[in-house]
Amino acid sequence: MQFIDLKTQQAAIKANLERRIHDVLSHGQYIMGAEVAELEKTLADYVSARHCISVASGTEALLIALMAFGVGPGDEVITAPFTFVATAEVIVLLGAKPVFVDVEPATANINAASIASKISSRTKAIIPVSLYGQVADIDEINAVAATHGNIPVIEDGAQSFGATYRGRKSCGLSTFGATSFFPSKPLGCYGDGGALFTNDDALATAAREIRTHGQSKRYVHTRIGVGGRMDTLQCAILLAKWPRFEWEVAERERIGHRYGTLLAEAIPSFRPLEPADLQAPLASARGLKVLSDRTSVHAQYTILVPHRAEVQQRLNAAGIPTAVHYPVPLNEQPAYRDLCNDDPTPVSAWLAQHVISLPMGPDLSEADQNTVVAGLQNVLSAMSVEKTAAAR
Ligand SMILES: *Cc1c(COP(=O)(O)O)cnc(C)c1O
Numbered sequence: 597m598q599f600i601d602l603k604t605q606q607a608a609i610k611a612n613l614e615r616r617i618h619d620v621l622s623h624g625q626y627i628m629g630a631e632v633a634e635l636e637k638t639l640a641d642y643v644s645a646r647h648c649i650s651v652a653s654g655t656e657a658l659l660i661a662l663m664a665f666g667v668g669p670g671d672e673v674i675t676a677p678f679t680f681v682a683t684a685e686v687i688v689l690l691g692a693k694p695v696f697v698d699v700e701p702a703t704a705n706i707n708a709a710s711i712a713s714k715i716s717s718r719t720k721a722i723i724p725v726s727l728y729g730q731v732a733d734i735d736e737i738n739a740v741a742a743t744h745g746n747i748p749v750i751e752d753g754a755q756s757f758g759a760t761y762r763g764r765k766s767c768g769l770s771t772f773g774a775t776s777f778f779p780s781k782p783l784g785c786y787g788d789g790g791a792l793f794t795n796d797d798a799l800a801t802a803a804r805e806i807r808t809h810g811q812s813k814r815y816v817h818t819r820i821g822v823g824g825r826m827d828t829l830q831c832a833i834l835l836a837k838w839p840r841f842e843w844e845v846a847e848r849e850r851i852g853h854r855y856g857t858l859l860a861e862a863i864p865s866f867r868p869l870e871p872a873d874l875q876a877p878l879a880s881a882r883g884l885k886v887l888s889d890r891t892s893v894h895a896q897y898t899i900l901v902p903h904r905a906e907v908q909q910r911l912n913a914a915g916i917p918t919a920v921h922y923p924v925p926l927n928e929q930p931a932y933r934d935l936c937n938d939d940p941t942p943v944s945a946w947l948a949q950h951v952i953s954l955p956m957g958p959d960l961s962e963a964d965q966n967t968v969v970a971g972l973q974n975v976l977s978a979m980s981v982e983k984t985a986a987a988r
Contacts, residue, residue: 597955597964599917600780604959605844609836616832629828635835636791643768645793647800650826651807654754654776655682657790658723659689660824661750661772664802667692667720674714675723675752676706677925677936678944683725683752684926688935692720696927698941702884704728704869704898704951707943708736712744714937721748726756726766728921729782729848729893730870734761734769750774754790755895757783758845762889767793772803777826777834782848782893783841785830844958845893851960852894858965859899862973869898869951896921897956901972903979904952910975916968919953 606613620629632650640648651657667673669691675683677696684694695714700707706724722741724732734751741747749770753759756766757775767773775781777789792803802819805812810821856873859866868874870892871884879886898921901907908918925944926932954968 597915597917599919599955600957601959609840612836616836620829620832626828627825631828631831631835635831638838639791643765643793645768646795649792649800649803649807650831651790651792652824652826653788654774654778654790655686656824657774657792658682658752659686660803660806661774661792662686662690662721663806664799665720665748670718671720672716672718673721673723674711674719676725677927677941678704678947679725679727681926683723684932694936696936696941698943701943702871703730704947705732708733711737711740715744719747721750723750723752725752728869728898729756729759729895731756731759731761731766731890738770754781756893758893760891782895785833787830789826789830847958848894849891852892852897854965855897858969862969863976867900894956896953898951898953900950901952904950906979907975908952911971914971916971917955920951921953923948
């Protein structure tokens with residue numbers, strides 16, 4: 597069993613893929629070829645945003661968004677410490693300070709109610725992360741940002757492209773939406789890629805210029821930029837994947853929900869990190885608020901387990917691959933701990949010790965999913981028997 601199966605998808609779209617790649621090889625416009633604009637139009641329509649700006653990676657998307665607001669030394673950017681390093685990396689790269697706000701235990705997303713107390717006159721942006729594929733409490737975050745002088749909100753939707761929030765699409769919910777097309781993300785190319793989404797014409801122009809060395813016209817550098825374009829070939833690959841994407845999103849949702857149901861039956865203490873995956877009565881019996889206003893694309897299917905290292909090792913021995921997203925919150929990382937605020941973030945610290953991600957993807961078979969659930973049930977019950985015996 598693979599942690600993420602990309603081969604089945606490739607076989608399903610083979611003809612389209614070969615045609616699209618061949619088209620690029622024939623026209624030879626490897627940078628900013630016609631496929632770039634075609635992809636941007638397709639994705640902007642999907643997200644219902646006025647503009648899509650394709651960029652070299654998800655990291656580059658976040659960096660360019662902050663550069664469009666002129667974020668620099670002395671500025672602060674509010675975000676969550678329980679995320680992939682890129683979210684905070686771009687802040688410190690620009691000389692600004694990450695101000696971490698703890699996440700919520702039920703969702704692993706930023707605690708919207710705690711943001712206001714961390715806003716200062718230096719706050720230049722807020723970056724909520726839609727972790728594991730489920731959108732953060734973006735309406736509440738937008739409202740806090742609006743009442744504090746319209747602070748820009750950049751959704752880090754690297755894991756949530758395709759997810760919905762109150763009927764709207766992730767990445768089209770705030771000042772900027774940033775996503776990644778890293779191969780294992782819900783919409784992944786065959787290399788690095790990413791995109792920014794916005795409804796603001798001036799910000800879109802700024803992002804397009806920054807993406808190409810701050811160029812407003814050839815050899816006229818109006819601002820400082822980066823070499824941040826997405827390759828035509830990678831855009832062509834996403835266009836080949838596109839006709840299957842809607843089906844994949846629906847499958848991801850169905851498979852996530854099936855995990856929730858099976859795990860709740862097999863493991864009495866089971867608690868998903870995406871409460872939408874539990875039936876409402878079961879969720880409230882376990883003290884969780886059900887988020888029926890949003891769907892997840894399950895970039896990861898992540899749950900909480902005790903004694904994680906041992907669980908992971910035993911699952912591995914049983915042929916079940918797992919991963920940990922993420923073992924150390926960013927405010928505890930050596931390169932970051934002296935550069936950020938020192939407020940404690942106990943929920944992030946606790947989650948970092950207990951999260952484990954199970955095999956997931958639109959092509960995960962029901963048989964493999966059953967194997968994962970049974971394997972986890974066996975490992976947890978064997979461990980609990982052994983620990984009880986050892987305690988006697
Ligand atoms: C993957 C990821 C990124 C970075 O995307 P890349 O395309 O790998 O640069 C940023 N934030 C989050 C939350 C991610 O998961």
